[in-house]
Amino acid sequence: MQLPNGIRHLPGYLDRPAQEALVEAIRAVVADAPLFTPVMPGTGKEMSVRMTNCGSLGWVTDRQRGYRYQPTHPATGRPWPAMPQQLLDFWRDIAGYEKLPEACLVNFYGDDARMGLHQDRDEQDLNAPVLSVSLGNTCLFRVGGLNRNDRTLSFKLASGDIVVLGGEGRLCFHGVDRIYPATSTLLKNGGRINLTLRRVN
Numbered sequence: 488m489q490l491p492n493g494i495r496h497l498p499g500y501l502d503r504p505a506q507e508a509l510v511e512a513i514r515a516v517v518a519d520a521p522l523f524t525p526v527m528p529g530t531g532k533e534m535s536v537r538m539t540n541c542g543s544l545g546w547v548t549d550r551q552r553g554y555r556y557q558p559t560h561p562a563t564g565r566p567w568p569a570m571p572q573q574l575l576d577f578w579r580d581i582a583g584y585e586k587l588p589e590a591c592l593v594n595f596y597g598d599d600a601r602m603g604l605h606q607d608r609d610e611q612d613l614n615a616p617v618l619s620v621s622l623g624n625t626c627l628f629r630v631g632g633l634n635r636n637d638r639t640l641s642f643k644l645a646s647g648d649i650v651v652l653g654g655e656g657r658l659c660f661h662g663v664d665r666i667y668p669a670t671s672t673l674l675k676n677g678g679r680i681n682l683t684l685r686r687v688n
């Protein structure tokens with residue numbers, strides 16, 4: 488399978504102990520910054536994932552103000568919790584980009600959740616790659632080109648895998664078509680967690 492230029496799939500980058508440690512760190516993040524249900528700008532339609540963030544900035548969306556980054560949680564008004572050190576370490580080892588990520592979006596997918604084809608383009612700094620970590624149940628990930636109608640290809644992301652969208656692939660369309668239930672024992676109640684690290688400014 489030939490991925491578009493700039494897109495890398497690193498299968499099994501995190502071993503099981505590293506995955507377990509990361510889940511613990513994310514549980515602490517969620518305890519401080521509860522998951523919320525994002526809605527589409529304009530329509531107010533709820534997305535099927537639930538999300539929260541850690542780092543100095545978090546990605547949020549609502550009906551009135553749309554997609555954006557902000558330093559505080561939309562419900563609690565508190566600053567986002569700090570980014571766990573493991574994530575900064577992965578960034579240093581993989582991203583090849585001096586500046587550290589400001590935002591880590593935490594997406595929680597129940598076994599019925601999905602994410603439609605989209606580009607990550609709410610960041611000022613498009614030279615930095617986007618780095619995404621998968622934990623829990625396997626998903627079917629789809630990646631296309633720079634135009635929505637470009638041909639796409641699909642592959643599975645398992646717990647511990649990392650995907651990098653960088654260089655020419657930074658703005659490629661991508662999405663999650665489905666979650667495969669009961670494909671991992673990492674999360675006691677099933678589902679999948681995705682952590683997306685981004686440099687914003």
Ligand SMILES: O=C(O)CCC(=O)C(=O)O
Pocket residue numbers: 592594602607619628661662663681683
């Ligand atoms: O869940 C994933 O693997 C992708 C998440 C994503 O593309 C995003 O949050 O922008």
Ligand SMILES: [Mn+2]
Pocket residue numbers: 605606607661
């Ligand atoms: Mn994305």
